[in-house]
Amino acid sequence: MAGFTGLGRRRAADPRLPPGQYLENGFPVLSAGPTPNIKRWELQIATEHAQRSLSWADFQALPHEDIETDIHCVTSWTKLGTHWRGVSIDTLFDGLDTSHEFAMATSHGGYTTNLPLSELRGGKAWVVDTYEGAPLHAEHGGPARLFVPGLYFWKSAKWLQGIQTMASDRRGFWESMGYHPHGDPWKEERYA
Ligand SMILES: Nc1nc2c(c(=O)[nH]1)N[C@H]1C(S)=C(S)[C@@H](COP(=O)(O)O)O[C@H]1N2
Ligand SMILES: [Mo]
Numbered sequence: 001m002a003g004f005t006g007l008g009r010r011r012a013a014d015p016r017l018p019p020g021q022y023l024e025n026g027f028p029v030l031s032a033g034p035t036p037n038i039k040r041w042e043l044q045i046a047t048e049h050a051q052r053s054l055s056w057a058d059f060q061a062l063p064h065e066d067i068e069t070d071i072h073c074v075t076s077w078t079k080l081g082t083h084w085r086g087v088s089i090d091t092l093f094d095g096l097d098t099s100h101e102f103a104m105a106t107s108h109g110g111y112t113t114n115l116p117l118s119e120l121r122g123g124k125a126w127v128v129d130t131y132e133g134a135p136l137h138a139e140h141g142g143p144a145r146l147f148v149p150g151l152y153f154w155k156s157a158k159w160l161q162g163i164q165t166m167a168s169d170r171r172g173f174w175e176s177m178g179y180h181p182h183g184d185p186w187k188e189e190r191y192a
Contacts, residue, residue, distance in 0.1 A: 016070055017078055018185040024077035029139045032173065036109040036159050041143055043127065044162035047098035054092075059127070059144070062087045067126060067147070072185040074152040084147055086128030089120045089163070100165035104172060105146050108159040113172035114181060115148065115155055117165060124150050127160055152183040152190070 017023065043059060045052040054062075067084040103120055105113050119125065128147040129136055136142035141158025148155045154174050175181050180189040 014080075016080055018072055019188050020190075021072055021076055021078040021185065024073075024079050027079065027140070028073070028075075028077060030073065030075065030153075031139070031158065032111060033109050035138050036107075038108050038143065038159060043092075043144070043160065044164075045092050045096065046162065046164045047093075047096050048100060048165065048167070049098065050096055052092075052096065056143070059087065059129075062091055064130075065126065067128070067149070069149040071149050071153050071156075074154055074179065074183070074185075074190050078185075083132050084126070084128040085130035086126035086144070086147060088123060089125045089127070090123065092127065092163070093121065098165045100167050102166040102169045104164050104166055104170060105155075105157040105160060106162045106164065107157045108161045111157055111159075111173050113146075113155050113157050114166075114170055114175055115151070116169070116182070119148060119151060119155075119182075120163070124148065150184070152180075152185050154179060155183055 041056045043054040064085050065088055068081060070078060070080045071082055072078045101117055103115050103117050125148040127144050129144045131140060136145065144160055146157040146160045169181060171181060178191050180192050182189050
């Protein structure tokens with residue numbers, strides 16, 4: 001009977017794999033443009049009230065956290081148990097108040113991606129500078145990238161330059177090409 005023959009295959013599926021994803025052991029590089037040459041790194045955090053600018057030394061002086069988590073790319077690969085280190089967005093926004101509910105992340109090179117602020121705060125997102133114990137490779141967004149593992153990986157802007165809060169949602173680079181404005185892998189929010 002079909003129901004029984006399918007059982008083994010179903011048991012083999014890893015429960016950590018969101019729907020439609022496959023396990024990837026390598027680490028693919030997905031960049032919409034060339035790896036930018038960043039001469040002077042600076043991170044801008046801005047709300048409707050204030051702007052904060054961090055040099056590399058300022059950023060390094062902030063408390064870093066270790067993160068072990070899975071990552072999910074909209075092109076269907078998932079990597080399990082990856083290790084990162086970085087500064088939480090809560091720390092970067094500490095003392096800045098905002099009534100905005102959305103944010104745009106902007107990268108060196110012009111890439112943008114929009115996120116609800118609720119997906120960036122509350123221990124869900126970081127600016128990471130370390131991957132598997134080593135400085136983050138330039139092709140993966142080094143010296144530092146946004147890291148939002150709860151959403152598809154296109155939201156994790158490489159070569160992060162700034163985060164600007166917004167009163168209403170606008171679309172970033174892939175979102176304006178038809179990717180989902182939110183991007184939850186467990187809901188398969190791939191395309192709008
Ligand atoms: N600045 C920038 N960030 C980016 C991208 C990009 O093209 N430019 N690609 C996104 C996409 S679609 C994915 S899947 C991941 C890929 O990250 P990786 O190259 O480290 O695997 O980065 C995201 N962040
Ligand atoms: Mo992607």
